[in-house]
Amino acid sequence: MTVLLGTENLYKEFTVRGSAFAEKKTLTAVAGVDLEIGAGETLGIAGESGCGKSTLARLLTALMPPTRGAIRYQGKELASMSAPELRNFRKEVQMIFQDPFSSLNPRMRVSEIIAEPLIIHGMGNASQRRERVAQLLERVGLSAGQFTRFPHEFSGGQRQRIGIARALAVSPRLIIADEPVSALDLSIQAQIMNLLQEVKRDLGLSFLFITHDLSVLKHLSDRIAIMYLGRIVETGSRDDVLTAPLHPYTEALLSAIPSIDPDKRRRRVIAKGELPSPVAPPPGCPFHTRCPYAQPVCSEQRPELEEKEPGHRAACHFSAEIYRTPQASR
Amino acid sequence: MSLLLEITGLCTEFPLRDGTLKAVRGVDLALEPGETLALVGESGCGKSITAASIMGLVPPPGRIVAGSILFKGKDLLKLSEGEMREVRGNRIGMIFQDPMTSLNPVFTVGYQIAEGLRIHRGVSRQEAESQAVQMLSEVGIPAAAERIRDYPHQLSGGMRQRVMIAMALACRPELVIADEPTTALDVTIQAQILELLDRLKEENRMGLILITHNLGIVAERAHRTAIMYAGQVVELAPTEELFKNPLHPYTRGLLASLPEFGKPGEPLATIAGTVPDLKGRLAGCAFSARCPVGDQSCLETPTEMKEAGPGHTVRCLKAP
Numbered sequence: 001m002t003v004l005l006g007t008e009n010l011y012k013e014f015t016v017r018g019s020a021f022a023e024k025k026t027l028t029a030v031a032g033v034d035l036e037i038g039a040g041e042t043l044g045i046a047g048e049s050g051c052g053k054s055t056l057a058r059l060l061t062a063l064m065p066p067t068r069g070a071i072r073y074q075g076k077e078l079a080s081m082s083a084p085e086l087r088n089f090r091k092e093v094q095m096i097f098q099d100p101f102s103s104l105n106p107r108m109r110v111s112e113i114i115a116e117p118l119i120i121h122g123m124g125n126a127s128q129r130r131e132r133v134a135q136l137l138e139r140v141g142l143s144a145g146q147f148t149r150f151p152h153e154f155s156g157g158q159r160q161r162i163g164i165a166r167a168l169a170v171s172p173r174l175i176i177a178d179e180p181v182s183a184l185d186l187s188i189q190a191q192i193m194n195l196l197q198e199v200k201r202d203l204g205l206s207f208l209f210i211t212h213d214l215s216v217l218k219h220l221s222d223r224i225a226i227m228y229l230g231r232i233v234e235t236g237s238r239d240d241v242l243t244a245p246l247h248p249y250t251e252a253l254l255s256a257i258p259s260i261d262p263d264k265r266r267r268r269v270i271a272k273g274e275l276p277s278p279v280a281p282p283p284g285c286p287f288h289t290r291c292p293y294a295q296p297v298c299s300e301q302r303p304e305l306e307e308k309e310p311g312h313r314a315a316c317h318f319s320a321e322i323y324r325t326p327q328a329s330r
Numbered sequence: 331m332s333l334l335l336e337i338t339g340l341c342t343e344f345p346l347r348d349g350t351l352k353a354v355r356g357v358d359l360a361l362e363p364g365e366t367l368a369l370v371g372e373s374g375c376g377k378s379i380t381a382a383s384i385m386g387l388v389p390p391p392g393r394i395v396a397g398s399i400l401f402k403g404k405d406l407l408k409l410s411e412g413e414m415r416e417v418r419g420n421r422i423g424m425i426f427q428d429p430m431t432s433l434n435p436v437f438t439v440g441y442q443i444a445e446g447l448r449i450h451r452g453v454s455r456q457e458a459e460s461q462a463v464q465m466l467s468e469v470g471i472p473a474a475a476e477r478i479r480d481y482p483h484q485l486s487g488g489m490r491q492r493v494m495i496a497m498a499l500a501c502r503p504e505l506v507i508a509d510e511p512t513t514a515l516d517v518t519i520q521a522q523i524l525e526l527l528d529r530l531k532e533e534n535r536m537g538l539i540l541i542t543h544n545l546g547i548v549a550e551r552a553h554r555t556a557i558m559y560a561g562q563v564v565e566l567a568p569t570e571e572l573f574k575n576p577l578h579p580y581t582r583g584l585l586a587s588l589p590e591f592g593k594p595g596e597p598l599a600t601i602a603g604t605v606p607d608l609k610g611r612l613a614g615c616a617f618s619a620r621c622p623v624g625d626q627s628c629l630e631t632p633t634e635m636k637e638a639g640p641g642h643t644v645r646c647l648k649a650p
Binding site for chain 2: 048049155156157185186187188189190191193194197198212215216218219220238252253255256257258259260261270271274275290
C-alpha cells in the first residue's frame with residue numbers, strides 16, 4: 001500500500017484562558033497522532049465531541065498549522081512545500097462538511113458553488129466548466145435543470161449532494177469528510193452513504209471519514225482509528241476494531257450504541273463520568289478516570305499505542321488480560 | 331386501566347402566506363400511566379408539533395383546528411391559559427432537545443429548577459432550594475449543593491441535559507414529553523441519560539412520550555411505538571412487534587435503510603423520493619408517491635388506521 005497522506009507525532013495546542021484575568025493554559029487538542037491513509041483506502045476516525053477529531057481534519061487539510069510534528073503528502077512534508085506545491089495539495093485534498101446549511105454560500109447559485117473550485121485552480125474555460133458542472137450534478141443525483149437555483153431551494157440531503165459535487169469538481173485524490181451524514185434524516189443518510197460509496201468505487205478515491213457514529217464507519221471504512229482526548233487509542237481493520245476491540249474505550253463506545261436487534265445488545269459497559277478537560281488531561285492513561293478495568297498503574301503510566309495483534313494496535317496496559325483470556329467471558 | 335393521555339383527531343395547522351401547512355393531520359394516540367410511547371419520524375413529520383400541541387406551546391401562527399387532548403379525562407384544549415399554566419411544568423413536564431437554548435443563560439441552574447417548585451408548589455425559597463439540590467443529585471450531578479450556583483454555560487452538554495431533566499421532573503409530573511432528549515449528546519453520555527430517565531420513570535410511575543429519530547433507542551426503551559409520516563401516524567404497535575413485523579411500507583423502508591442491517595461495502599436500501607408538500611391537498615395516502623407497492627387507488631383513496639394484530643394498527647390499503 002502506498003501511503004498518500006501520513007502524520008508523524010502530530011500535536012496541536014491552543015492557548016486558552018478561562019477569563020480575562022485567569023492564567024493562560026494550554027489545551028492539547030491533538031496529542032501525538034501517527035496515522036497513514038493509503039491510496040484508495042478509507043480510514044474512519046471515531047470519537048466523541050472534544051476528542052480532537054475535527055482539529056485533526058483541519059490540520060490534515062492545511063487549514064491550520066500543527067504545533068509540532070509532520071504531515072506528509074506523497075512523502076513530502078507540508079511545512080516545506082513551495083506555494084505551487086501547496087496549491088496542488090489543496091486541489092488534491094478536498095473536504096466535505098457536516099452542516100449542509102452553513103457550508104454553502106446562500107448568495108451563490110448552485111452552478112457557481114460547484115464551479116468556484118474550478119475557477120480558483122484555473123481549470124477549463126467557461127463552457128468547459130459549465131459542462132463539468134452539469135456532469136457533476138448528474139453524478140451526485142441532481143438534475144441539470146437545478147443549475148441556477150440557490151441553496152435554500154434544496155433539502156438537507158440535496159445540499160449535501162451539492163457539497164459532494166463541489167468537492168469532486170477538481171478531481172481530488174483524497175476527500176476528508178467531517179460528519180458528512182450526521183445532520184441528515186435517516187432515509188437520506190442511507191442515500192448519501194450510498195453516493196459516497198459509489199463515488200469512492202468509481203473514482204478510486206481515498207477517504208478519511210470523521211464521525212461519532214460507529215454504525216456509519218462500519219459501513220464505509222476499511223480501517224478505523226478511535227480517538228480519545230487527542231490521542232489515537234486503538235486502530236486496526238474495520239472488523240478487528242468493531243468485533244474484537246482491544247481498548248476499553250472502544251468497548252464502551254460500541255456497547256453504548258442502542259441496537260434494534262435484541263441479540264446484538266451486549267452487556268452494557270457504560271463509561272463512568274464524562275470526558276476530562278483537555279486542558280488538564282489525567283496523568284497516565286487518559287481513559288483511566290472512566291475505565292471500568294482501571295488498575296493503579298493506569299493512573300501512573302501512559303500506555304503507548306502498540307501492535308497487540310497483526311495490524312491491530314491499542315494503547316492499553318491490559319488489552320490481553322481483559323479481552324483475550326479465555327475466562328473473560330464476553 | 332384508565333388512560334393518562336388520550337389524543338383524538340388532533341389537527342394543527344400553520345396558515346402561511348403561500349398556503350396552509352397542515353403539520354398534524356389527524357393524530358390519535360393514547361398513553362397509560364408508567365408507559366413509554368415512542369414517536370418516530372423524520373424532520374417535518376409532525377412529531378414535535380404534536381408534542382407542542384399537548385403542551386399548549388404551538389408557535390404562532392400555528393393553531394390547533396380540531397381534535398381533543400384528554401389528560402386524565404380532562405380536555406387540555408378547553409382549558410384557559412391560566413389553567414394550562416397549572417398543568418404545564420407541573421403535571422406535564424417537557425425535556426427539550428437542546429439544553430443550551432432552552433436554559434436561561436442569566437439565571438443559575440438552581441434558580442431555574444427551584445422556580446417551578448415555588449410557582450406550582452408554593453414552597454419557600456429555602457425549601458425550593460433544598461429540593462433543587464436533591465433533584466440535581468438525583469440526576470447524577472456530583473457536588474450538587476455547589477453546582478446549583480453555576481450558570482448554564484459553566485456546565486458541559488451532558489450536565490446541562492441533566493439539569494433539564496431535573497427541571498422537568500422537579501414537580502413530579504405524571505407525564506413527561508422528551509423531544510430528542512439525547513440527540514445533542516455523545517453516545518456514552520446518551521447511554522447514561524437514558525438509563526437515568528428510565529430509572530426516574532420507574533420510581534415515579536410517569537408516562538413518557540419519547541420523540542426521537544433513533545430507532546435503536548426506541549427498540550431498547552419504548553413499550554409502544556408510533557411511526558409518523560407527513561403529519562399522520564402510519565403505524566402503531568408494541569415496539570417488539572413493530573420491529574419484528576413492520577407492515578407499513580414506510581416503516582419497512584426506514585428499517586431497511588439502517589446501516590446496522592447493511593452489509594459493509596454494499597449499498598444500503600433507500601426510500602426513493604422526498605416527503606410531500608404539506609401545503610398541498612393530499613387526497614390519498616401521503617406516502618403513495620414513494621411507495622414500492624402503491625398504485626393508483628392509493629393516490630385517490632383516503633387511508634384509515636386498521637387493525638392488523640393485537641395492538642397493531644397500520645394506515646395502508648395494501649397492508650394485510
